[in-house]
Amino acid sequence: MQETEISTLGEFGLIEHLTKGFDCKNSSTKKGVGDDCAVLHYGDRETLITTDLLLEGIHFDLTYVPLQHLGYKAIVVNLSDVVAMNGTPRQVTVSLGISKRFTLEHIEQLYAGMRMACVDYGVDLVGGDTSASMTGLIISVTCIGDAAKDDIVYRSGARDTDLVCVSGDLGAAYMGLQLLERERAASQGIKDFQPDFAGREYLLQRQLKPEARVDVLDELHQLGIRPTAMMDVSDGLSSELLHICKASGVGCRVYEDRIPIDYQTASMAEELNMNLVTAAMNGGEDYELLFTVPLTDHEKVSQMKTARLIGRITKPELGAYMVTRDDAELEIRAQGWNAFTQQ
């Protein structure tokens, strides 16, 4: 591969080079990259803003994450936060800190993934900042989206007797990470090591190329369901359930036998001798949507292809519990991913 030192372009040359292929398509984007600020116009609609910081060695490991996938994921995890408010992602800004280890070609790969995500989701890249870093790659993404005022779904809207639902399946991204780490450990000191991912492609895809569940919003819309509370599952179902319970001032019961788990996740957990339900409840990085709907939407929600019913909201004094297959009640605790204890 060709290797071009980034310093040969300088900061402005680099930004110009990288943002060349990004055309702005949203009518709310009035001015993208190239001035002190981007200019947006949302009119009657509310503006949604979210931001995420991704750090090498903390949030990603480039020994097994291809830069293109990393770029895609860095965008998607931010879009997911806008989707989780029942909004439409429209713009992103991307700031990068780049150490000397990275060539222009590396950063082009990262941007290729970002561009793919922007195209897939119809989002405009409108600004950012690019700088050298002392060590490692630093990615800060801000996503801006919009929603009609009455369509926005907060975490705080869940009410007693509401139904609790989750889209897709859980734990696969976590199992994908375990698989990647196992193969990395196995590769140590072995030249031309070939990792063994046969039959685990879904787990890898879930870890390396997550998607924001716009399709779930579409289905909810088609069925005429308006969730009372919603958020995305980034830190694990347990952690997110507690967020909704706290913000809404309610309790919940979720049923172990209702937690959606893919076959590959289960098979991998068995192979690694890990507790499957723990992985599904606390794994994180699934970017599925956790939402609550009024009890009266029971029939509609039961028809959903993209999501399933996993429990119900209770009065706050009943706490937050998982009902196991043998009818025991286990208190839900946030064992979600905590960046500050992993150092």
Added chain:
Amino acid sequence: MQETEISTLGEFGLIEHLTKGFDCKNSSTKKGVGDDCAVLHYGDRETLITTDLLLEGIHFDLTYVPLQHLGYKAIVVNLSDVVAMNGTPRQVTVSLGISKRFTLEHIEQLYAGMRMACVDYGVDLVGGDTSASMTGLIISVTCIGDAAKDDIVYRSGARDTDLVCVSGDLGAAYMGLQLLERERAASQGIKDFQPDFAGREYLLQRQLKPEARVDVLDELHQLGIRPTAMMDVSDGLSSELLHICKASGVGCRVYEDRIPIDYQTASMAEELNMNLVTAAMNGGEDYELLFTVPLTDHEKVSQMKTARLIGRITKPELGAYMVTRDDAELEIRAQGWNAFTQQ
């Protein structure tokens, strides 16, 4: 000083603790910290977005920058970009990457400075992300502001015969940095070293506590002047002049004897045997406003207390030159601060 490990709070505890004192005051802030996104509403007005990444060892050195000042500056440099579009800053998001070296008390100091800037400028903190980092402190700030559509001033509006103006004075922040670095070097190996800053307080203030020039916008407004082009001077006057010339498709002449320089800047340059005009033209971090106005505003602009006339816009084929005191013409080159060559 008390030392509390950040891991004792966890990510959510930390965010809750740090954002407690930040009340949202802008009517455009509908929902601040605490959900997947912040919710804003700008109605008929345009939304302005800008973002900056500040990295320890690249953009700041904690051996001589107090954390409180760093927090203040991290906010202000973003506000300055909104001001440079002739807009009003309204909200910020703050993402932090924090290495093990930092205690809760350190981060509280950083936030105290951020809070001071938010209060001074009437800006709401509406979101962010907090994470561990492998090494050093990482600060990513996004600022959101607004402006009426017709009030926004881009870099691209300068026209032949327009007048070129700059606010305040230039080169002082750069000289403040030289002073801090000199004293740091002098302190090496000396116990209880007392740096000598006597008579240089203005230089320190310009380096450590820059301000966004909202007062310049106010004066322009009072005098009924609408700039044709504007940006803030963050990378040095030379670099910014070239940005305006390129974006507007024009040339310029600025006059050496019109460049505003404070007495302390001149005295420090002499002491360090540095070229004063080079420092003023290329120093950077002044966060003054560089703007152009129609020739017909000559009289009005001459009355300004916060800014002065330094030159004029020409046809593009005449290039960008500084006219020296002895009437020579020096081509303006961007020698502004480039993070990629400083590694």
